[in-house]
Structure formats: C-alpha cells, structure tokens
Amino acid sequence: MPDFLLVFAQSHSEFRLPELESVAELYGFPLSLPADSDPSRPFMPLQLESEEHARLLASRCILIKYVYELYAQGGNYDELHVANSANIHLWSSYAHDTSFKFLVTAYNHKIPESRQRNVVEGFDYMGFMGKIDLKNPQIILGCFEEYDSSAGLAITRHDRDGRFRQVYFGRLVVEGSARALVKTFDVKKRLYYGNTSMESEISLLMANQAMASPSKLVYDPFCGTGSMAYPIAYFGAQVFGSDIDGRQMRGKAGKDQPPGVLRAAKQYGVADRIIDLCTFDVTCNPWRCGDLFDTIVTDPPYGVRAGAKRLGRKKELSEVQKAANIEHQLSARNKLEPYIPPTKPYELSLLAADLVVLARYLLKPGGRLVFFLPTVNEQYEEVDIRSMLCDGMLLVANSLQDFGSWGRRLVTIRKATDESYPPPSFEEEREPGGHVPGHKDFREQYFRGFKKED
Template identity: 25%
Template sequence: MIQEQEHIVTLVLNQSIEMGEFAIQEAIQLFELFGIPYQELLKLYFPINQFPKKYEITSQTLPNYPFVDVYLKDLDIIPKVLSRSLMIHDILFTISRANTIEELPMNVLLQAMPYIENSNLSCKCDIITSFFKITQEKRVELMEQVFGEKGFNCQNTINLTEPDILYYLMITKDQKYIAGFNLAKKKKRREKNFARIYELPNRIYLGPVSLAHDLAFLMANQAQVKENDFVFDPFAGTGSSLVACSHFGAICFGSEIDGYLMKGHCIGYINSKSTYLKDPNYKQVKPYINLNFQQYNLPPPNLIQTDIHLPNFNPRVDEFFDAIICDPPYGIRASIQQDGNEQDLQANRTAIYKRMFEVARRVLRKGGRLVYLYPLFKGMEKKVEKEDGFELIDFREQKMVDKRSRLLVTMEKL
C-alpha cells in the first residue's frame, strides 16, 4: 500500500552496453548517501523479508530496466542525486504504467492529475525507448495516442522551446509502457554532463595509463564521497580519482611509487590538445600532477612518493580516512606488458591486493569505503573473495578489449 506522502518516480538509467550495469548500483549508493536505504527505494520489486544483497540487484532482477520505479517521500532529493550522477539520465514523476498502450489512460496515478488538467501550464512530449529505435512518424503517432484526447487528454498548451512540463513515454525492451513527466522550470535541473569537462582528452597532464574520468566519478559515488571527507589513493598516478573526489569537496591524499610520474619526468607529459593551454592565465611550467587540480580550480592533494608494498611503509594514521579509492598497478595495464608470464602477473596482483587490504584495515575508519578495480582475464571466475574486517557492498563487471574485463569492487570496513 502506497502511503499518502509517498511519490512514485521513475529512474531513467543509462543504457550503455559497457557501463550499463554500473547504473543501478550508482543510483542505490547516491540515494543511500542522501538518506534513503535501498530496501525502501526498491520495495516495489522485492518482498521485505527476501531482499537481495546490493550486488545481487542487476538489470535482470528489475523488470522494465532501464526504467526503474522507486518511492520517494522527499522530492528535494531529486536535484541532489542528479547533480552528481553520471548514470541516471533523468528522474521522472510517474503518470501511469501498463502492458499495452491502450491501458495507460486507465492507470493514471492521482499524483499526476493536477498537472495534466492544468491549462495554465505548457508542455512538450517525447519518447524514450530501450535498445531499439522508432521512426519520427511513429513517435508523433504514439505521442498523440497517449497524451491527446484519446489518451490522458492533457489540458496543457504546447511549447516546444520553454515548456513548464516535459512529458515522456517510455517503451521497455519487452514492449511495456511507462508514462512520466518532470517540471522543466520549477525543479532545479542538473547541468548536462557535468563531468564532461574532466574528460582525459582535455586533461592537461597525463601518464601512460590514466584512469578515465567517468570511472573515477563512478568510484567516488560508490564510496559516497562528500564534502570534507578524507580520501586516500595509494596508487595516485596522475590523480584522476582524486580529481573526482576533490570535485565533490573531499580533502585528498595520495601516494605514488613513481616519482617521475608525479613530477612530470620521462613518462608524464603535457597534453598538447588540452584547451587549458589556451587559457590566458596559464603559465608554462614543468608538467606534474598538481596541474590537473589547477586546471579545474581544485585544491591540490597531499602527496608523498612511496611504495605501500614495502614493509616499512608506515602512514602513522589509524582509522583516519573516510574512503580509499584506487586502481592498483597490477591490473589491466600489467596484462599488456611484454615481459612476464600469466603466473608472474597473478602473483603480483595477489601481493599488491593483499597489501592494499592490510593498509586499508589500518587507515580506514569503521564504515569507511574501499573502492578499487580488479582485473579479470580469460578463464577467471567473476567473483570477489571475502576479506576479514570488510563487508562486500557491490561488484560490477566492465567489459574491456580482447576478452578482458575488470571488476569495480566496493567494500565497507566493519
């Protein structure tokens, strides 16, 4: 039974084949960050006494994916979630859902009626499909059928440039229908593709392997990084993960074994294609990691050159960090090295991840998140081993090239 103060909204999730499975988990983590447990968010889909683990919730367990209906009591949370999500295309108020298009007008929710019947509001209509395309002629026909006199009979006036309401008809891959809307003017909308300015092709300082900007922001969201959190990357590289965390207001720390990379010698280089070089305030300086923070007017991280794998590594901070986010060096990049066999690579990976957890047990506070990437190669099972002192929150696979892939893993310290 839906309580009176609750609203049904529809999450329109990213349909990317490569990154799609990250979408539902990012949504779960962001709503949880703003105070909504995933059991409450997704109670439409699972019995309360049989709720799955977070990592068990996938596109296969959610009917109508990538359109996901959720319950919200506080609508002010919508712009907060959208302001930092990469994988949620939009969040719409649900009007109706049905197995056939003819049934949509018979299932209209009361929450939508004040908007549909308001002749003082203007509107625009569109269609979102799942994994297939339809012609423009068919689009017009469907919009008239759903929102016209024979459908919802919307009383709004048409305004294609600055509407008050944006109506959407969503068609799932198994040909089911969901109608929804958002308030284009009255609800604060996020800046489209806010993370695009951080794309690597425009990043001023790069190394041989720099973490992609979208993956860095996803990892920050998985860690639920927020303002004034203390975040540590023990394999900082050129600082991609820390740039994302700094964007969300975190106080960043990093270590890196390769001093040449941190200071811009040999393998680190200035990206000549970066538009930042055309900024009149830019001054020609030696390439180094802090340039990536200067580029976006972010505070520089606190960095040290060291190898956490060494026995004498002693950070001298116990339970200090709120999150550790990293892409350990014995991952995808190790698999393409010319020297070393698979057995050697596996030994390297095992050693570095073991040490990573040893450091995390010491420096991560209780309830803090450890988010990292783990490589998978041909024949490897897609699973994550249990670690003493940590709870597995989630793991998702990202497909790579040549049958390689990697897991984005999220752990929480107990």
C-alpha cells in the same frame, strides 16, 4: 512514497545500482526498488520520499540522464491508460492552464511519426487545455517504449513496431546534470596525463562509490597521474596521494613548475584540496597510526600498461655486491644525487589482499575501500573476492566492466567495525594452501592470451 522513473545513459549497466545506493547513502535517504527491478534495463522505476531526493540523485549520479515522475506503466497502451486514469490526482493540476510538451520515444527502436501522433492523441482524455510549447514548456510529458534488442533477428522495423516490452509515462522532474562532468574531466583535455590515466566516466563513478564529499579525507596509495584525485577533490574531499614511483606524479616538470598532478588539479580548480603527494612503497609506508582516512580509492597497477612494484630485489646480492651498493648510495648522497632504490614485481593477488588489510588499518569505522581488480572472465568465481576479505571488512559492491575474455571489477568494501587494528606486516612469504583466485598472475595470463599453460 511517490513513484519515479530513472532514464539511464546507455553505458556501464552493472555500475548503476551501486552508484544509486552510494549516492542515496551519502545524502541520507532510502531507496525503494521493485523486487523485480533489473539495472541492465534502460528504465528503472523506484520510490523516493520526495522530489528533492530525485533532484539530488540527478545532480550527482553520472549514469542518470533524466528523472521522471512516473504516472503509469504497462505491457500495452490499454494497461497504461487504465493506470494513468487511476492516477488523475498526480496530473490533474496541470491540465487547465499549464503549457506543455509531449515526447514519444523508444529504446532499441525508432517509432514512425504517424504512430507518435496516434500515441499522443491517445492521451486526449487527460484534457490538457494549456498551450503546446515545444521550446519553453512549463512541463514535459514523456512516453517511453522499451524494446528488446533486435540483433540477430530476421524482422523488419515495421513488423517490430509496437511490439515493446514495457511502456512508461510521466512528467520530467529534472535532467541529470552530473553527466556533463564526463566531458569536464575528459583525459584528452587534461594538462597532465599518462598511458595509465583512468577514463573520466569511470573515475567519476569511483568517486561516487567512494561517497566523496566536503570534510572527508581520501587516500590514493597508487596515485600515478592523479586520475582519481581530480573528481574526488571536485566533490569537496581532501586528497592525499602516494606512489612508489614519484616520476608518475611529477611528470617532466621544470624546476619552478609544480608536479604534473598539481598542474592538472589547478586546471580543475581543486589544487588547494590536494594535501600532498609523497613517494614511498605502500608496503613500507610511514603511517604510524590507523583510523585516519574516510575513504581509500585507487586503481592498482596490474602489469599490462604498468606493473605493480615493491621495494626489494628479484635476486639477493652477494656480499661484494652489497658492499658496492652501499658505497654507491653513500656516493649519491654526498653528491646530492637522487638514489632510486631497486624494486621487484608485486603479484596482483597479494597486492589486492594486502590492500584490504591496509584499508582496515587506515580507514575510520564505516570508511570505504574502492578499487579496480582485473579478472579473467572464464576463471572468475565469487569466492575470488570473498577470499580477500578479512575480519571487520564487508563487501558492499562488485561490478564488472567487461572487455570480453577479461574484465575489471570495481570492488567496494566497507570497514564494518569500530575495532582498531595493528599495521599490516606485508609478509612476502605466504603460507601455501587456501583458495587460489583466478586473477593470480594476471599479467602472465594476459600476455599469454588467457590460454592455459602446457
């Protein structure tokens, strides 16, 4: 299998490997990573069956900037040149009459121009006789030096130069085209958005882990302003959205205007892939049969910018109040006025556990549940995620977006069974005992500054 080098965008390092694996599974080809591969590093060598597979990754992975065919790597240039000379069969066909361009660059460091020239001259044994073309070359050869961070070190750039961790050399295969979608779906340029709208890069990463593609049916049970619907539909899937608060999906639309989510979907040319938007409580849902959806992907509210709600009241009404409430409902119905039912808070740890059980009921075998779960970094334990799983549901990925004292984890779970399950009951009263996850009562912890109660 040929060796390739992935050059990553410098963001969301924990999401790199799950995205790679999801896209490779989507297109049906294997990845072969070195045993010591570290996704937190900016360069990742890997083996693929063909160059076409490298192009597929670059066309879909949001975090890939470039893919190079890897000719050689080493801890110093002597090792690099020995390895490159041994791989003459990879580059000899370009040596005689191919126009080329040579790039020398570094991560966490700026290489002086004088040493860049010395590095290029060090490859003269390759005998490239073609024209040097800086604007339109037939091939681009790249040399990448990887340096550790210099933060907190009392060392000058001059002293640091050349003391790299690893150096890589190869031929550019393709630039990552999917990266441009981050600007395409920029929330600031969107016709309709709200204070809970997901940033575009994250929503695209979620769409990739959801393996969105044509002919798939995807459900977002906490649709809100539709941030997840747009990239999912852009990749060809059909989307159904629901929310307990229809105002989030509708926005301040006039009588003759479509809901805000559909207006933004039209902006991206995907309005015909939004099947419908419905208002209902996910715990009182209308689904009367399971195994419906290929994927459930959502960003549940967790009480910081918007709180999770379910139907019900915090306190039970007296008989007099119940009678008055029924009279109010009938009056609203007779006057054709909207009746907004009362809601009460939906505690995050219960919501997350219920979401997994709902996904087991609604997903087709092999379908994925992709959602964000906020966690308190000091209190988080792996068992917090494992304890949410139920029979038939298998954890695929768990990646942290770190905000300091807290973070949110992108959790991907697969339905790993062909068995059909009954609809979940969403019991409000749970049996005490068992593991108490660190994200329980997250909202209260957040506004308390994550300090322990007295």
